[in-house]
Amino acid sequence: xxxxxxxxxxxxxxxxxxxxxxxxxxxxxxxxxxxxxxxxxxxxxxxxxxxxxxxxxxxxxxxxxxxxxxxxxxxxxxxxxxxxxxxxxxxxxxxxxxxxxxxxxxxx
Amino acid sequence: xxxxxxxxxxxxxxxxxxxxxxxxxxxxxxxxxxxxxxxxxxxxxxxxxxxxxxxxxxxxxxxxxxxxxxxxxxxxxxxxxxxxxxxxxxxxxxxxxxxxxxxxxxxxxxxxxxxxxxxx
Numbered sequence: 580x581x582x583x584x585x586x587x588x589x590x591x592x593x594x595x596x597x598x599x600x601x602x603x604x605x606x607x608x609x610x611x612x613x614x615x616x617x618x619x620x621x622x623x624x625x626x627x628x629x630x631x632x633x634x635x636x637x638x639x640x641x642x643x644x645x646x647x648x649x650x651x652x653x654x655x656x657x658x659x660x661x662x663x664x665x666x667x668x669x670x671x672x673x674x675x676x677x678x679x680x681x682x683x684x685x686x687x
Numbered sequence: 688x689x690x691x692x693x694x695x696x697x698x699x700x701x702x703x704x705x706x707x708x709x710x711x712x713x714x715x716x717x718x719x720x721x722x723x724x725x726x727x728x729x730x731x732x733x734x735x736x737x738x739x740x741x742x743x744x745x746x747x748x749x750x751x752x753x754x755x756x757x758x759x760x761x762x763x764x765x766x767x768x769x770x771x772x773x774x775x776x777x778x779x780x781x782x783x784x785x786x787x788x789x790x791x792x793x794x795x796x797x798x799x800x801x802x803x804x805x806x807x
Contacts, residue, residue: 612793614734621783622726622734624795633795665734669792675749676724676736676792 581670583679590685591656599682601649601666609668611649613642616663616681625664626651653684661686689713691784691798695769699805705771709784709798717742717762722787724794725758725769727780735780739787740767774805 584602591597601611611629614622625636629644639654653660666679695707709723716723724739738748740758748756752771760767771778781802785794 610791612791614794621797621799622794623797624793627788627793627795628791667734667793673750674747676739676794678726678734678736680733 580673581677583666583677585679585682588683590687592687593656595656597653597656597684599651599664601679602647606647606649607645611644612667613651614665656686658686660684689796693782693784693798693801695801697802699774701775701805701807702773705774705803707769707782709767711765716760716765716767722789723767724785724787726783726785729780776805779805
């Protein structure tokens with residue numbers, strides 16, 4: 580089955596840039612979506628179709644996807660960005676919706 | 688504003704059937720543009736897609752759960768459901784319902800989730 584691999588944790592100082600990766604076999608050929616999950620809350624879509632931001636998500640959030648790695652970049656990180664971030668794709672071969680294991684973003 | 692809310696029993700015994708309801712407000716589950724899905728998250732683990740149902744009632748299930756799973760809907764009440772039979776401790780998780788966009792395949796928005804514990 581298709582697997583998405585994320586680093587368990589990423590730490591960044593306020594005002595700096597956080598980069599969260601999502602690795603998968605030829606993930607660049609798929610549409611990748613990203614979710615933010617603050618402690619005790621439900622996931623929220625923060626990026627869809629690799630690079631598109633839903634309304635209400637600030638332009639500090641950006642995405643890219645190429646080859647075997649998709650990336651969520653958060654610029655000018657704020658304390659409120661601290662959360663778990665998960666990537667997700669649809670695997671056409673198995674018709675499965677697949678999530679990465681999640682990355683805990685810590686703002687130092 | 689589209690809102691989803693899960694409801695159902697929080698505690699089950701092994702071998703029982705898990706039945707959850709997702710109440711949708713602010714939009715119709717009969718809309719042809721969207722599906723409606725269930726996702727779960729075991730304690731300390733990542734998200735797992737359980738399955739989805741289309742506006743016409745067509746279902747799409749995670750193969751690992753398919754033999755125990757059904758996701759019906761009641762369009763007259765704007766509800767959809769999750770039924771999972773023969774539960775075990777491995778089914779202990781937070782269960783979320785969400786709107787499922789089927790062409791690009793993202794989930795948004797999500798309900799707040801309901802915790803289901805399976806224990807004897």
